[in-house]
Amino acid sequence: MTNHWIDLQHSDVVLIQGSNAAENHPISFKWVMKALQKGGKLIHVDPRFTRTSSKAHVYAPIRSGTDIAFIGGMIKYIIENKKYFEDYVLNYTNAGFIVGEKYSFKDGLFSGYDPKTRRYDKSTWVLEKDEKGIPKQDKTLKHPRCVLNVMYEHYKRYDLDTVSSITGTPKDKLLEVYELYSSTGVKDKAGTVMYALGQTQSTIGVQKIRSLCILQLLLGNIGICGGGVNALRGEPNVQGSTDHAILYHYLPGYLPVPRSNRQTVEQYMDAATPKTSDPRSANWWGNTPKYVVSLLKSWFGDAAKPENGFGYSWLPKCDVHQNCDVLHMIDDMYKGKIKGYFCIGQNPCGSLPNSNKVRAAMTKLEWMVHVNIFDNESASFWKGPGLDPKKVKTECFLLPATANIEKDGSQATSGRWMQWLHKAIPNPGDCLSTGAIVTMLMHKLQAMYKKDGGAMPDGILNMRMDYLTADGKEFDALKVAKRINGEFERDTTIGDKSYKKGQQVPGFGLLQVDGSTSSGNWLCCGSFTADGQNLMDRRGKEDPTGLGLYPNWSFAWPVNRRIVYNRASVDQNGNPYNPARPLLQWKDGKWVGDVADGPWPPMGQEGGKLPYIMKPDGVASFFGPGPGDGPFPEHYEPLEGPLKQNLLSKQHNSPIITIFKSDMDKIATADPKYPLVLTTYSATEHWCSGGITRWQSWLNEAMPQVYIEISEELAQERGYKNGEWVTIKSARGQLDAVAMVTPRIRPFTIDGKTVHLVGMTFNYGWLYPKNAGDTCNILTTFVGDGNAGTPEYKACMVNIAKKA
Amino acid sequence: MKRRTFLKMSCCLGAGLALSGLGLDLGAVKAYAADMKKADALKTAAQSTTICCYCSVGCGLICSVDKASGKIFNIEGDPEHPINEGALCAKGAGLYQVSVANEHRLTKVQYRKPGSDKWEQVSWDFALNRIAELIKKERDKSFITKNEKGEVVNRVQTLSLMGSSNVLSEECWATTQFARGLGYTYIDHQARV
Numbered sequence: 001m002t003n004h005w006i007d008l009q010h011s012d013v014v015l016i017q018g019s020n021a022a023e024n025h026p027i028s029f030k031w032v033m034k035a036l037q038k039g040g041k042l043i044h045v046d047p048r049f050t051r052t053s054s055k056a057h058v059y060a061p062i063r064s065g066t067d068i069a070f071i072g073g074m075i076k077y078i079i080e081n082k083k084y085f086e087d088y089v090l091n092y093t094n095a096g097f098i099v100g101e102k103y104s105f106k107d108g109l110f111s112g113y114d115p116k117t118r119r120y121d122k123s124t125w126v127l128e129k130d131e132k133g134i135p136k137q138d139k140t141l142k143h144p145r146c147v148l149n150v151m152y153e154h155y156k157r158y159d160l161d162t163v164s165s166i167t168g169t170p171k172d173k174l175l176e177v178y179e180l181y182s183s184t185g186v187k188d189k190a191g192t193v194m195y196a197l198g199q200t201q202s203t204i205g206v207q208k209i210r211s212l213c214i215l216q217l218l219l220g221n222i223g224i225c226g227g228g229v230n231a232l233r234g235e236p237n238v239q240g241s242t243d244h245a246i247l248y249h250y251l252p253g254y255l256p257v258p259r260s261n262r263q264t265v266e267q268y269m270d271a272a273t274p275k276t277s278d279p280r281s282a283n284w285w286g287n288t289p290k291y292v293v294s295l296l297k298s299w300f301g302d303a304a305k306p307e308n309g310f311g312y313s314w315l316p317k318c319d320v321h322q323n324c325d326v327l328h329m330i331d332d333m334y335k336g337k338i339k340g341y342f343c344i345g346q347n348p349c350g351s352l353p354n355s356n357k358v359r360a361a362m363t364k365l366e367w368m369v370h371v372n373i374f375d376n377e378s379a380s381f382w383k384g385p386g387l388d389p390k391k392v393k394t395e396c397f398l399l400p401a402t403a404n405i406e407k408d409g410s411q412a413t414s415g416r417w418m419q420w421l422h423k424a425i426p427n428p429g430d431c432l433s434t435g436a437i438v439t440m441l442m443h444k445l446q447a448m449y450k451k452d453g454g455a456m457p458d459g460i461l462n463m464r465m466d467y468l469t470a471d472g473k474e475f476d477a478l479k480v481a482k483r484i485n486g487e488f489e490r491d492t493t494i495g496d497k498s499y500k501k502g503q504q505v506p507g508f509g510l511l512q513v514d515g516s517t518s519s520g521n522w523l524c525c526g527s528f529t530a531d532g533q534n535l536m537d538r539r540g541k542e543d544p545t546g547l548g549l550y551p552n553w554s555f556a557w558p559v560n561r562r563i564v565y566n567r568a569s570v571d572q573n574g575n576p577y578n579p580a581r582p583l584l585q586w587k588d589g590k591w592v593g594d595v596a597d598g599p600w601p602p603m604g605q606e607g608g609k610l611p612y613i614m615k616p617d618g619v620a621s622f623f624g625p626g627p628g629d630g631p632f633p634e635h636y637e638p639l640e641g642p643l644k645q646n647l648l649s650k651q652h653n654s655p656i657i658t659i660f661k662s663d664m665d666k667i668a669t670a671d672p673k674y675p676l677v678l679t680t681y682s683a684t685e686h687w688c689s690g691g692i693t694r695w696q697s698w699l700n701e702a703m704p705q706v707y708i709e710i711s712e713e714l715a716q717e718r719g720y721k722n723g724e725w726v727t728i729k730s731a732r733g734q735l736d737a738v739a740m741v742t743p744r745i746r747p748f749t750i751d752g753k754t755v756h757l758v759g760m761t762f763n764y765g766w767l768y769p770k771n772a773g774d775t776c777n778i779l780t781t782f783v784g785d786g787n788a789g790t791p792e793y794k795a796c797m798v799n800i801a802k803k804a
Numbered sequence: 805m806k807r808r809t810f811l812k813m814s815c816c817l818g819a820g821l822a823l824s825g826l827g828l829d830l831g832a833v834k835a836y837a838a839d840m841k842k843a844d845a846l847k848t849a850a851q852s853t854t855i856c857c858y859c860s861v862g863c864g865l866i867c868s869v870d871k872a873s874g875k876i877f878n879i880e881g882d883p884e885h886p887i888n889e890g891a892l893c894a895k896g897a898g899l900y901q902v903s904v905a906n907e908h909r910l911t912k913v914q915y916r917k918p919g920s921d922k923w924e925q926v927s928w929d930f931a932l933n934r935i936a937e938l939i940k941k942e943r944d945k946s947f948i949t950k951n952e953k954g955e956v957v958n959r960v961q962t963l964s965l966m967g968s969s970n971v972l973s974e975e976c977w978a979t980t981q982f983a984r985g986l987g988y989t990y991i992d993h994q995a996r997v
Binding site (some may be wrong): 028030167233245251299315326332340346352382383400411415422423431435441445448456459520524553626695784 | 852854857859860861864867869875876879884886887888894899902903904906908910911914915920921925931933935936938939942944946948951953958959960961963964965966967969973974976979980981982984986987989992996997
């Protein structure tokens with residue numbers, strides 16, 4: 001989230017699209033309700049009428065997977081009717097920058113596409129620069145190739161008829177949403193976007209979020225109180241686990257993963273550090289080398305020296321285009337290429353798409369280690385449906401873990417608050433924390449490599465993992481938290497201040513490139529004070545701004561900033577655009593309010609900096625060459641959908657997605673055998689694959705078994721009765737579920753034809769409770785977003801029959 | 805937490821306990837707590853704060869532990885927490901059933917031999933030694949020092965790791981350090997899915 005949960009109350013218009021906040025993030029909805037009590041309006045765009053819709057002023061139904069068409073239509077509407085917030089758009093975005101002459105878009109493809117590699121050469125996705133290397137700008141917005149005009153040209157095709165025909169949203173509803181939401185494009189109104197897996201779980205998920213960013217930037221809604229692009233993340237510490245990079249493609253603190261073409265730390269840092277010629281750009285990522293060296297120091301300690309590149313060569317390097325995300329991992333497992341698998345607190349056999357393929361992949365493993373607080377369908381895959389345990393040769397371990405209430409440590413909310421948890425009781429039975437398990441294993445491996453040697457032992461032997469408590473029995477979270485914050489690795493003097501070896505670094509501004517500091521994640525630097533005070537454990541309720549920022553409650557990364565890009569909430573002179581909600585103000589030579597995005601004066605003054613400090617140009621990008629599938633979001637159909645042809649272009653699916661081709665990856669697009677769109681979601685009473693909640697009697701009593709939601713129209717057409725068992729089939733598998741006939745789902749009119757949509761929760765599994773049914777992921781497609789690899793759980797094609 | 809806050813919360817806890825007695829069949833939970841009288845236990849309970857283990861709203865909760873038996877007997881919303889202000893969803897309100905009061909919680913190290921049809925109880929020593937041995941064997945066998953272009957890559961592609969966003973940040977950081985120290989490239993978890 002750019003903002004935070006409590007801030008939702010300040011919105012004038014809340015757009016929830018791709019989330020059922022009332023049921024899946026119920027406490028977030030408390031703050032939406034507060035906004036409504038103050039006169040705010042709520043828009044809900046969703047395939048299904050949910051409890052979120054029931055509180056909305058406007059509910060707009062949408063066919064699953066078509067959000068870019070929906071938002072693209074709104075972008076067109078805003079530019080055409082000049083509903084954008086002009087001062088913001090001109091000064092804080094690249095709207096007036098000039099797109100290079102060689103850029104083009106034709107037949108659904110941007111310039112530079114290579115069908116053989118399924119990748120774009122991005123060299124034409126550039127902005128024109130002047131002789132100093134600063135982007136040229138036309139603030140009159142008259143230049144035909146200025147970003148705003150090129151963007152309008154791109155979305156001109158997204159007219160109401162076309163959008164309605166793709167999304168199935170009636171035209172009057174589209175217009176109602178467009179009008180209401182664009183009313184926030186003025187300086188004293190705030191609109192917020194709340195989204196969740198409904199946007200991300202798609203082959204075009206990243207670009208869906210980009211389209212929401214573009215929308216928010218046009219309306220001047222980012223960096224302000226009551227605004228933002230707010231991801232309702234689904235796991236308790238998914239923010240923390242993302243910050244700390246349990247993901248192959250980057251290192252902690254969002255530093256890119258080392259690739260094979262960067263052989264030395266200098267080459268790596270040079271490529272990873274963006275440059276700017278514009279003195280008005282803070283270009284914060286220009287500090288990357290300090291963060292890289294501090295990370296390597298935190299991992300390798302004294303062994304990381306300038307002469308060995310701080311141990312950079314010991315880190316694994318991916319090849320340049322190598323993809324190691326979860327789908328590629330499972331696909332390689334299915335091919336028998338992966339021998340050993342470590343699975344912590346997760347249930348991939350229920351939660352990953354095309355469960356039959358995932359389950360088959362597990363049987364190819366030589367060994368598997370599973371760490372969890374309850375058994376699940378993955379730990380016990382070897383006794384799953386259709387498997388003879390005698391034939392499964394995988395050696396399996398099931399290690400009992402401690403739960404949250406049994407641990408000290410921190411967890412980051414979606415709003416970036418790092419909150420400290422306190423251990424309530426001793427470890428139950430033989431349970432150990434995951435931190436203790438990985439630390440103890442590393443110690444064992446270090447001893448073995450020290451004694452016997454082995455392949456490239458340096459990375460292992462030099463890993464500083466001195467994280468056990470004094471008795472050696474558990475993980476010392478406090479010690480690790482200090483290491484993550486960062487420490488002086490030797491006595492150091494910076495300016496007129498001296499710090500002792502072992503003292504915490506007070507903030508990332510003091511991290512050094514010479515190896516005198518360590519920091520396991522620069523973003524968390526400052527969560528500990530130099531004298532060892534744990535700011536994550538704060539419970540102060542002071543609210544000096546009156547806006548609910550609670551600066552003395554826990555610690556928000558970065559530097560306790562509660563709303564990021566907050567310098568975009570003020571005008572050129574540092575006065576808040578909306579004086580009624582002054583997030584920040586330049587007063588008597590300093591910033592007052594939230595922790596400002598940097599100390600520099602406002603734009604209009606000598607030495608002023610542009611507000612988008614993480615972008616090399618200092619402004620937010622409408623035209624952005626970051627994603628691999630285009631500088632503007634473009635609508636493509638889900639890999640498996642009801643249409644034979646994309647109604648917007650000849651390019652049917654995203655041109656850059658990996659198409660997996662194993663014998664278990666069957667796809668049936670526009671196939672009369674599978675005429676129904678399936679979308680998937682969660683109930684309030686269960687969580688994800690149900691791996692924790694299905695073991696709880698109170699929750700099972702409320703939501704006991706698998707069901708499929710079917711419209712009254714489809715039930716009548718097919719003769720299904722509410723409560724009877726049906727069998728659902730896709731090209732990949734089948735399962736049984738109870739039919740829930742409901743007016744919450746209605747048929748769509750897509751390209752002039754009736755298309756039925758059905759919906760299932762992904763909360764069940766064969767292991768427990770008995771006869772509660774299996775996972776709906778037996779049906780879903782094994783394909784991911786072209787940029788992020790997030791599987792397309794939200795749209796595939798199925799058919800239903802009465803259970804034989 | 806200040807003493808004043810503790811006292812304020814004790815009043816709220818009373819109300820919470822009354823709610824948890826509303827005719828729900830506690831089953832195993834009851835058996836676990838059979839040796840405690842809740843009203844008495846509350847007066848002397850050790851209380852500590854925690855954060856919910858489900859979505860990422862980050863709601864605060866208070867755990868109450870009986871000083872005599874050392875058992876946890878109540879978990880409920882933290883009224884002082886600025887985000888949830890004491891409120892919880894159905895899952896958070898049921899967090900007590902994540903504790904060892906739930907008979908299904910795993911508390912023993914288990915091992916399944918290749919081709920076996922059951923889990924067997926083993927010691928931590930056995931499990932950790934065996935896992936370390938398996939990791940080393942596969943790593944030494946399949947480690948790639950240079951790729952086809954002759955570039956140094958120092959990686960192993962036959963081992964993989966998944967998870968987790970359901971553990972604390974310090975554990976996440978140690979996990980990524982563990983995997984990268986060994987040369988893993990197949991590293992992923994729930995954040996992507």
